[in-house]
Amino acid sequence: MNDDQDPGLTQAVRLRELGTPEGCERLRRLSDSRPRHAGVAYQTAWAHDTLGLEAEAAPYYERALAGQGLSAADRHGAFLGLGSTYRVLGRYGEAVAVLRRSLVEFPEDAALRTFLAMALHNTGESAAAVQLLLQVTAATSADPTVRQYRRAIEYYADHLDETS
Template identity: 30%
Template sequence: MDSRLQAAITLRKQGQHDKSRRALQSLAEEPALRAQALLNIAWSYDNEGKERDAEPHYLAALDAGLTGEDQFEAQFGLASTWRCLGKYAQAKTLFEEIMTSWPQATEVRPFYALCLHNLGEHDSAIAVLLASIIQHPDARTEPYKAVLHHYAQHPHQRW
């Protein structure tokens, strides 16, 4: 990794967001560093809870050609940002694309469930959360996998 980019990332992680963004803005002018710099600018804004400022930087980073893990991180950040901004339908679509492209990325599921909840799709949100618990139970929830699976499919069933 470029040492200047690493230094700017370190500043962001230390909470020096403005200073980090200034360094990253200059790096974004260099074609080889553009996508990474834009992604880190987006994260910097996100770290401060400034989703409106983060959004265009996520989009620009993706347009700049991120691939692999960086593409995943940018899409995940953008989907979460859209959810926070109330752009629930856009967020839902992107979360679903992410889960299709990176099915092993279980960290996406709770945020997707929140988005479903925001859209009023409460049963689906519960099903996603229960499925996550079923797929990755701890020792205390392991004995309840079968019943949780049933409840995920039938959350309103009464006896």
């Protein structure tokens, strides 16, 4: 089935994009009727997340990632959504595990690495979190002074406790 030609799914996604509870409910019903459809599960997770229903979103994200057929962009979104959701729910170890797994597929992704840094901080791995944030900052900042000191920032990311 081509999702672009599924009017029920298209309408439900439009309602999800508007942040409506009706969109969430329609997607939940679609997901219940299509439990193996990763794309519907992802959209359903996203709809719950948008409404602040993180605990309800997590199983749909899990189902989406376990399924087949998600585009790379949707897999990225599902990883980010699940990792962030686990972190918000206080499931820090699971957040770290999901976000580390996501980096196998998207190793240089700054958003995933940033969310991983937050989860690492929550697990007490603050040095690893700061290291990751310094690496992301050095690699992605457009600030001229950060760019000027990029090499030093990259060096100290790996040598945070070094003194002379």
